[in-house]
Amino acid sequence: MKIVRYQTAQGERGYGCQYSNGAITRLEGDLFGSFTDTQQPVSVAKILAPIEPRDIICIGLNYRKHAAEGQQPIPEFPVVFMKNSGTLQNPGDPIVLPRKLKSDAVDYECELAVILKRECYNVSKTEALEYVLGYCCANDVSARDWQMKYGGTQWCRGKTFATFCPLGPCLVTTDEIPDPNQLGIRTILNGQTMQDWNTNDMIFDVPTLIEFLSGSTRLAAGTVILTGTPHGVGGARKPPVFLQPGDTVTIEIDGVGALTNPVVAEGDIA
DSSP states (O other): OEEEEEEOTTSOEEEEEEOTTSOEEEEEEOTTSOEEEEEEEOOOSEEEOSOOOSOEEEEESOBHHHHHHTTOOOOSSOEEEEEOGGGEEOTTSOEEEOTTTTOSOEEOOEEEEEEESSOBSSOOGGGGGGGEEEEEEEEOOEEHHHHHTSSTTOSHHHHOSTTOEEEEEEEEEGGGOSOTTSOEEEEEETTEEEEEEEGGGBSSOHHHHHHHHTTTOOBOTTOEEEOOOOSOOGGGSSSOOOOOTTOEEEEEETTTEEEEEEEEETTSOO
16 A cells, blocks of 8 residues: 555645555554545645654665775664654655755765554564555755764764655555565656665665664654665765755655655745
8 A cells, every 4th residue: 555644725634545546545543553545535735754753763884885885894783873853854845955054065865764663672583574564765865064074973963954854755555565675766866867776785674674773672653764875875976966956856766656855955945
């Protein structure tokens, strides 16, 4: 099932089932428990990020070729950092380039996002996918200067500016994606493909990440895990390619869909 979070022209928000023809019908119940498709059509004015995350946990250096392009060794354990909930952005809404804390080195990163459906605590790798509600596209937008130079050796500052976590366009349930580590994944910037690889290149696959992140740690239902990006990021190119006002960036994942956002400078929108 493809699940979308929507807003009507009257401001009502809810969850719906999206069909291949684009039609959306209202879902009833608890997204993290039992829910059903009512088959009742909904007139949707806007598609929102498919979930308002409880927590956003991110993994760095999780693709072999991405580690190689940055001349980084293969990590022994997953590299973990966080984004706050204020980074969330809807499909179609702008990625905002920071100007108060100015960055001229804002990069794209296509990522597979994993959404948990129930609390995880010391979950084994063999059981890990039973805790997953579904998957969506994510853009781990990153200000490389704040990430690498000005963040006090921590990545969070450069990863946590407003709008730096677009999610969408829908949440695809696990029955449609039995193996999240066999998916083509791409970034398209202004019509040019910048990243084009496969989630089978992850150093730590999705079950391994869930096992590691839940070790002696409680992960709440609704937690979003960003699983890393493949090679081809703008900061590793010669010369570097960073996001500019007027750009349009699309994240595509096979079986999930395409997440598109324009790019603007802070202060250019209300």
